[in-house]
Amino acid sequence: MKIFFTAEYSPEELEPLYELGEVVLDGWATGLPKMPEEELMEKTRDADILIVSYDDVTRKVIENASKLKLIACTRATPVNVDMKAAKERGIPVIYTPGRNSDTTAEFTIGLMLAIARNIPMAHKALKEGKYTNLNDQKKETKAGLTVDMIWDMETTAPYMVFKGTQLKGKTLGIVGYGSIGKRVGKIARAFGMALLIYDPFQCQIDIEEIGITKAESLESLMSNADFVTCHMKITSETKGIINKKMISLMKPTAYFINCSRGAVLDESALIEALREKRIAGAAIDVYEREPLAINHPYVAELDNVVITPHIGGATNEVLVNHTIQLVSDVKRFLNGERLLYEYRS
Incomplete structure (x- = not known):
């Protein structure tokens, strides 16, 4: 053999x-x-x-x-x-x-945290020397006060520039509630998030419990979620399912996450929404074409998107x-x- x-x-x-x-x-x-x-x-x-x-x-x-x-x-x-x-x-x-269900679910939450708290942006700024001192000088503390470790409190300070959004108390919309979607939901619940699920192939009684609701439609999920994450396989029904109309329904404070397949998304519609600041941001691991072109808007232009090179399942x-x-x-x-x-x- x-x-x-x-x-x-x-x-x-x-x-x-x-x-x-x-x-x-x-x-x-x-x-x-x-x-x-x-x-x-x-x-x-x-x-x-x-x-x-x-x-x-x-x-x-x-x-x-x-x-x-x-x-x-x-x-x-x-x-x-x-x-x-x-x-x-x-x-x-x-x-x-x-x-790779657990691995991808963990990575999805990582992307959510990254874009919601501007972690890669802050990291990049420090590595470029921004918000740093020219030397290791120490701040003087006025008499009677305790040492304050805050960097500074000007409007251009990192505390203001990179101010983000916490996950607790927010609604996570999960499009596709299979093996990975369920695991994402479980971790998100530990953060204190409510779940809104869109999955036409699962019955309401198999999904709903306190804090978890099945959306009546994809439109309802897109309109009400603070974060939207996709976890679908590519079929004739799911290809391009997150289209221009769906993106237009999102809150201006909402974030879009995709660790499934690039084909579920109308990429040009998302780019337009990010460019016009009609949503708060996006975090993307998969693309319409891979590898990304060096002049792709995600790479060369947009500052409200976190991008990774299709590594959600790489452990x-x-x-x-x-x-x-x-x-x-x-x-x-x-x-x-x-x-x-x-x-x-």
Whole structure:
């Protein structure tokens, strides 16, 4: 049983896989770039099982691998696997849903704090030498007073320039209440936030409790939330769901957060709203096109947006999670048991 393996992984959790067959590590698993199609075709010609993270498992790859019996992809959705070609060959595809749910939820809250409290902006200003002294001079304290550590209280002081918004007491609108959305909500509740949920595929009785309300419509959520965060997969229904109309409904004091997929958002509409200061700000990890262009307004122009380069799911714990998931399911497959993580498109 040859297992051709190009995924990122946890070495400790991968050990049981070596007992199941001949494991050949290559490509991304060994620190190499994404493997070209022709190379992947050649190297998987006699593979029984193919495990990838980012390599494109195209029809050509699948049809060329005459012994192939199972494909595994360490992604929340196996977008880089030709599901139609796999289905035609009767080859099941396993994936790793939920592998990065906690990681992405934590990152979402981090972005909320960053934009609400202007943390990156303040950090950047200090690194550029703003609001600092030329030397380590000490302020004099007047007789009878205690040393006051405040920097200064002019209108141009950082205390005024970077004054933000606290999360406690605010309403967080969560668009998509699946694995990640629920975790975001749980953390936000610990901050003292109320939750407003939009998810047409979940019943009101499965969502609502004290402090958590299901929105009657997306329009209602966009109008009433102080923070809006998206956690949806891309489907025909969700593509562009946060459009110009929806953004226009947001409060002028509201913030928009996106750690799901760039395609859920009309990016030009958000840029227009940020440019005209019609909303307070945004924090974005995913984009219409990636990587971002150096002259993109998020990079070159706007000062009311926090941007990160699609790293919401980038932690070592994610590798541990998906390695455990795929090794478990490969073992089940070889034992003829029902698969836990078979993807059905």
